[in-house]
Amino acid sequence: MTVWEFRCAVEGFKAANATEEKAAPGMSDDQLAELGIEGF
Structure with missing residues (x-):
């Protein structure tokens, strides 16, 4: 086995x-909105 x-x-x-x-x-908020998660 080598080092x-x-x-x-x-x-x-x-x-x-x-x-x-x-x-x-x-x-980011944009990524959350794309997943349908809003309001943070």
């Missing part, structure tokens, strides 16, 4: 086993 392969494996393990949740990206 590059090992680093990829470590990064993948960290991503798969992360305990903290990442926040979803925000949506």
Whole structure:
């Protein structure tokens, strides 16, 4: 296993086993209106 392969494996393990949740990206009012959600 090369160093590059090992680093990829470590990064993948960290991503798969992360305990903290990442926040979803925000949506603009225009995007919400396209989905039928209005009034915010």
